[in-house]
Amino acid sequence: MNEKFDSLVMAAKEHPSSILQALLPLVKPSRPVVIFGTCKELLQEIYMELKTTGKVTNLHLTSNWMRTYQILPNRTHPEVNMSGNSGYLLTGYTLK
DSSP, X not given: OOOOBSOEEEEOSXXXXXXXXXXXXXXXXXXXXXXXXXXXXXXXXXXXHHHHHTSEEEEEEEEOOXXXXXXXXXXXXXXXXXXXXXXXXXXXEEOX
């Protein structure tokens, strides 16, 4: 079976570098890659690895900050008490 995947979405407790290097060749060209992590520094390392290898383009590291809103008649506003950051996403597209 030599068919490849249409996308790669990862959320791992371990350092995602070795897992990513094993799975990235199994993804078709021009397909999305998304890696979730709770630690920004870990994803920054992966960002630099992917940037130097040239296997993924259009890389973006974004904060996945979810904010809840209270909706009442005639008024809507964000919750006053909210939790901290819920994680980070590293996204990009594979190259051939």
